[in-house]
């Protein structure tokens with residue numbers, strides 16, 4: 001089992017060695033329903049086959065004339081019982097296969113969801129959302145189709161094939177000649193068919209994932225697409241991929257079209273009839289037995305016709321299972337560290353010679369600093385200098401490559417991940433709000449534990465209460481996807497309220513936004529000042545007023561902390577810092593302005 005950031009208690013463990021084993025382990029979880037289905041399917045098929053045998057007996061009885069009348073009544077009654085029993089067992093079999101299929105799909109969805117929640121940020125950066133969605137939606141439904149009608153009809157087909165052949169053998173072993181010939185050629189053809197179909201099914205599923213990812217990206221980035229008038233380019237990209245998907249579909253259809261068993265069955269039926277007639281004319285078979293034989297032979301139509309469709313469903317299901325499994329098996333970098341350190345934080349942060357890279361180029365180089373509990377550390381620097389990256393090492397969104405990040409003297413890697421993250425709040429630059437009510441969004445970090453009074457108090461402290469009450473539905477207002485119905489400043493205050501409610505010991509606040517009108521700016525300043533109280537804060541900011549609140553300022557340039565100290569100390573000795581401020585002091589009403597980013601870098 002690979003590392004995970006999230007697990008649930010009493011989780012059921014499936015065999016993930018290969019898609020087939022994974023599918024089997026899922027089915028075995030519902031073994032009673034699955035075995036129940038098999039037994040009922042065996043019974044109903046045996047009963048259906050015996051109908052042909054009884055029909056043959058009825059023919060013989062008819063041919064006997066008056067003497068056969070009593071026998072005919074018995075046969076009719078027997079047939080009635082058989083038909084009722086066959087219908088009931090078939091109904092039971094269908095019910096149990098549906099139960100197994102739907103439970104399988106539900107379990108697999110849950111397993112994938114838990115797995116995705118437990119993956120690291122690095123994993124999610126790598127994956128395209130559209131592809132994950134294709135796997136979660138379409139590959140999952142192909143799994144469900146694989147069980148019902150895929151597996152259950154295939155199982156039924158094979159049971160039906162076997163049962164009809166057994167009944168033919170019981171009529172007369174000589175009659176086995178043609179059905180056995182049919183079975184052998186049928187199995188060879190099926191193997192050939194599934195071998196040809198398998199790669200096409202895999203390609204089809206993979207291509208669907210790509211097509212979906214393109215569509216997802218275009219819809220998510222629709223504003224950019226429209227603003228840059230790139231609709232044509234997006235469309236042609238989509239059409240190209242959708243055409244490829246269609247081509248795989250056609251290829252799939254061609255393979256299905258060349259499927260031999262249906263033709264083979266026609267030939268076999270003719271041969272069987274000839275063989276049966278020969279046996280009747282030579283006195284080795286009764287007319288009734290010939291009728292029963294032909295009835296049983298015609299029953300072979302079911303496996304021959306159905307297998308073309310159900311095999312394709314199984315192939316698609318196995319391909320889907322492979323893709324889902326691949327996603328779940330992808331290595332992730334961090335783990336939950338359940339046995340790790342878990343105490344209430346004091347909030348001391350130490351960066352001890354930390355170096356970090358996303359790929360090969362170091363983004364942070366030998367970063368060291370110390371934040372005492374309750375201190376506010378402002379981080380300033382040019383865009384792309386590594387400020388956000390630095391803060392992401394505190395709550396282990398990423399891990400340092402070299403050096404250590406310590407909280408209360410304990411390496412973050414030795415903390416229990418849940419204890420670590422639940423005591424640190426982050427207010428990102430790009431605030432994500434869920435499509436739920438404002439109250440739910442504020443309460444998000446506390447889950448079920450938040451009450452309305454607490455939510456409103458947090459919103460008041462975050463200067464969000466007034467604008468929330470301005471909405472008709474107040475706290476119950478549903479936020480659109482990605483919070484599009486709220487302005488940047490409003491979203492930021494919701495995020496501050498969220499942080500106030502969770503009352504973290506460490507707060508990471510990325511306040512890099514600058515395009516906010518002065519009235520909102522004032523509200524936000526108040527909210528931020530309130531949220532900093534009593535907690536250690538790493539504050540990424542370009543705002544002079546906030547920098548002045550800070551106990552210490554880190555000046556970051558190209559991933560290195562080139563100086564650190566109080567505002568006054570830096571003003572005295574740091575040339576880069578002085579350059580930032582010289583620009584400022586000359587500007588009127590500078591205290592509430594944002595530092596221009598070119599100046600912040602001091603390049």
Ligand SMILES: Nc1ncnc2c1ncn2[C@@H]1O[C@H](COP(=O)(O)OP(=O)(O)OP(=O)(O)O)[C@@H](O)[C@H]1O
Nearest residue numbers: 125358363381382383384385386387388389390512
């Ligand atoms: N997930 C990622 N994968 C690869 N590279 C990344 C990733 N995130 C950031 N980077 C790179 O790391 C560098 C530092 O980015 P970071 O976001 O930390 O800078 P920043 O100082 O916070 O910038 P800004 O002020 O614009 O937010 C940039 O060159 C960026 O391209």
